[in-house]
Structure formats: structure tokens, C-alpha cells
Amino acid sequence: MPKEVVDHDDPTTPAERLEVKDSVQRKLFMLSGNECAWPDCRQVLVPEEGGWFGQIAHIRAAERNGPRFDKAMTNNQRRGFDNLVLLCGKHHRLIDDPERQHQYSREDLEKIKIRHETRFARALDDLSRDEEQYLDGTTANTVVHCSTLLGLYGDFLDEEQRLGEIERFNRIADHLATATLAARQLLCSVVKANSRIGVAEAARRNGGTKRQVYDLVDELRRLHLAEIDPTPWDELGPDDARERIQTTDGARNNPVFEGIPFWNMHEMGAPVDYDAVIVQLDFSVLD
Ligand SMILES: [Zn+2]
Incomplete structure (x- = not known):
């Protein structure tokens, strides 16, 4: 029997935490302006002296029983750009804290994400230009012609x-x-x-x-x-x-x-x- 293909675009597929794609991580970082998205938090995500203080937070949880889990979503939507926000460790813990997560609704977090990212919209424009070039590269196909048939x-x-x-x-x-x-x-x-x-x-x-x-x-x-x-x-x-x-x-x-x-x-x-x-x-x- 062929192994059944799991369809992560199907909302009836059981929830499973999927790795965030590199392209999505890059986009999140480009739009972060290198700062935590939390209002008035100025935590730098990649300081000059090195290290990495950013954490990718799920607005609606990747797994069942997680904060703001939404069973109508697909696994691919859960790991998609729109459902993710880059925060510092402190604010990531805050929104996922079992005692306090109920204070932070999906709508609140989406607002925080969008307000922060809009400030860096120009960076996104630059990024999408890079992405287009990347796509062009992958479609550059080498053709070998026939000569006698x-x-x-x-x-x-x-x-x-x-x-x-x-x-x-x-x-x-x-x-x-x-x-x-x-x-x-x-x-x-x-x-x-x-x-x-x-x-x-x-x-x-x-x-x-x-x-x-x-x-x-x-x-x-x-x-x-x-x-x-x-x-x-x-x-x-x-x-x-x-x-x-x-x-x-x-x-x-x-x-x-x-x-x-x-x-x-x-x-x-x-x-x-x-x-x-x-x-x-x-x-x-x-x-
Ligand atoms: Zn923060």
C-alpha cells in the first residue's frame, strides 16, 4: 500500500507543529526592524555584539491546547506569515503564559503585529524584489537541443x-x-x-x-x-x-x-x- 500523503492544507488534518519556512522567517525579520513587535518594547533582536533574542510566536497556536488554538485553520496556515509575530523572549512568554494568555486575544496580537510591521513596509518592498530575483534563478532552465532526431x-x-x-x-x-x-x-x-x-x-x-x-x-x-x-x-x-x-x-x-x-x-x-x-x-x- 502506498503511504498516505498528509495534506497540511486540509483543516481536518490533525494539528501538527510544522517548521516555519526560511522565506517566512526572513520576511518576519526584515519587517521587524530588528526590534520586538511589542508596543514600546525596544529589545533589539540581533545586537551588534552577536546573539539572537528574537522568538517566533504563534498568534494562534501550532498545537491543540496551545494559546488561541483555532481548529478551523490548516497546519500550513498556522505556520504562515500572517499567524506569526517576532517577539523578544520576555513578551513571547507573556502572551503564552497559561495564567495570562487569555488577556491577549488573537485580534490584539494581530493588531500589534500589523502596527509594528507597517513601520518597516519599505524593507518589505526591498525584500520582495530580492525574492523575485530568487525565483527567476530557480526557473532558469538549461535546454539541450536535438540535432538529428x-x-x-x-x-x-x-x-x-x-x-x-x-x-x-x-x-x-x-x-x-x-x-x-x-x-x-x-x-x-x-x-x-x-x-x-x-x-x-x-x-x-x-x-x-x-x-x-x-x-x-x-x-x-x-x-x-x-x-x-x-x-x-x-x-x-x-x-x-x-x-x-x-x-x-x-x-x-x-x-x-x-x-x-x-x-x-x-x-x-x-x-x-x-x-x-x-x-x-x-x-x-x-x-
Ligand atoms: Zn519585547
């Missing part, structure tokens, strides 16, 4: 057709490189499932949540690569998944694919390493 076509094509196909395939390679790695991994699962796969099954194979899969499908749809199957529910067969992802076919005048199927290369006879082609963008495996 003999592995795929053998001597089936005449020279002119073959050169035309090489050009087309390399255009497709460059187009695939505009998708993120995660989106290409999803696309590859769809192709390997004969161009149609249920959303839940895709989430299971890619180790993500359904919501993440929907976001990736949205990216693939904008790039004319895949979409949610628009067939109405009552026209689906009894065994079909209700929410399915399908590759876009050539019939939609896609300028990149030029109307000729690309996803069923394996039907031409030779086995195709779709992971190499779609995920690693190495089109030379088709030579």
Missing part, C-alpha cells in the same frame, strides 16, 4: 522534413523551458499517463496537495501545455475521475506545436524517455 524518426523522413522537425522540436524545447520545474514534472506525469490523469492521482504521484496541482495546471494552461478536462461530468464514463488534467492537443492552433501531436511520440515505435525530454529538457535523447 534519428532516434525518434529513423530514416522515415526525407531531409527537408527532418530539418523542419528539428526546428519545431527545438522551438518546443525552448517553450517548455518557460515553465517551472514543478510544472514540467506534473506535465510529464500527465503525458506518461497517456495524456490524461485525475487531479488526486497527479497530487499523489508528485507528492503535493490538490491545491498545488491546480496552481501548476493553471501555469501549464497559460502556456498552452495542459488544462483541466472541460468535459461535463454527465458525459464522463463511470470509471473516469471527475477532475482530470489533460495535455492540450494540436487541434487548438497552438503556434508552438503547429497542430502536430507531440505527446504521443512513443506511438511512433521507439521508446521515449519523457523525463529526460520534458523534465530535464534534454532533447538530444531523441537523436
Whole structure:
């Protein structure tokens, strides 16, 4: 039996304390102005002489029975930026103190957080610019073009057709490189499932949540690569998944694919390493 994937975006998943992401920690610190968020507390979080006095406090607790625990939240929301505030040790202990926590409501703490962080809004602008550059870096994909396509076509094509196909395939390679790695991994699962796969099954194979899969499908749809199957529910067969992802076919005048199927290369006879082609963008495996 496959191990069941725990969905931390599902509010019915039991509460579990998850580590705060690095990007969220950075954002919290950038917005703190290096000071405890408590009104009029001037405790510096990272003094010049070294050390670290900041503590990440949960506005609504990470675990059941914790202060201000809210069972309607998901685990990912509990560790999200909006639910966290950077305090000094003294004020963190104060708001979580079993005797006194009831004096500090969720609303009070959110107000304290927002008032403090707004003062450092300019720092946030700078940070989001950094984050964008970081994202650009992770989507910089290296493409290896094909040069003969003999592995795929053998001597089936005449020279002119073959050169035309090489050009087309390399255009497709460059187009695939505009998708993120995660989106290409999803696309590859769809192709390997004969161009149609249920959303839940895709989430299971890619180790993500359904919501993440929907976001990736949205990216693939904008790039004319895949979409949610628009067939109405009552026209689906009894065994079909209700929410399915399908590759876009050539019939939609896609300028990149030029109307000729690309996803069923394996039907031409030779086995195709779709992971190499779609995920690693190495089109030379088709030579
Ligand atoms: Zn403080």
C-alpha cells in the first residue's frame, strides 16, 4: 500500500507543529526592524555584539491546547506569515503564559503585529524584489537541443522534413523551458499517463496537495501545455475521475506545436524517455 500523503492544507488534518519556512522567517525579520513587535518594547533582536533574542510566536497556536488554538485553520496556515509575530523572549512568554494568555486575544496580537510591521513596509518592498530575483534563478532552465532526431524518426523522413522537425522540436524545447520545474514534472506525469490523469492521482504521484496541482495546471494552461478536462461530468464514463488534467492537443492552433501531436511520440515505435525530454529538457535523447 502506498503511504498516505498528509495534506497540511486540509483543516481536518490533525494539528501538527510544522517548521516555519526560511522565506517566512526572513520576511518576519526584515519587517521587524530588528526590534520586538511589542508596543514600546525596544529589545533589539540581533545586537551588534552577536546573539539572537528574537522568538517566533504563534498568534494562534501550532498545537491543540496551545494559546488561541483555532481548529478551523490548516497546519500550513498556522505556520504562515500572517499567524506569526517576532517577539523578544520576555513578551513571547507573556502572551503564552497559561495564567495570562487569555488577556491577549488573537485580534490584539494581530493588531500589534500589523502596527509594528507597517513601520518597516519599505524593507518589505526591498525584500520582495530580492525574492523575485530568487525565483527567476530557480526557473532558469538549461535546454539541450536535438540535432538529428534519428532516434525518434529513423530514416522515415526525407531531409527537408527532418530539418523542419528539428526546428519545431527545438522551438518546443525552448517553450517548455518557460515553465517551472514543478510544472514540467506534473506535465510529464500527465503525458506518461497517456495524456490524461485525475487531479488526486497527479497530487499523489508528485507528492503535493490538490491545491498545488491546480496552481501548476493553471501555469501549464497559460502556456498552452495542459488544462483541466472541460468535459461535463454527465458525459464522463463511470470509471473516469471527475477532475482530470489533460495535455492540450494540436487541434487548438497552438503556434508552438503547429497542430502536430507531440505527446504521443512513443506511438511512433521507439521508446521515449519523457523525463529526460520534458523534465530535464534534454532533447538530444531523441537523436
Ligand atoms: Zn519585547
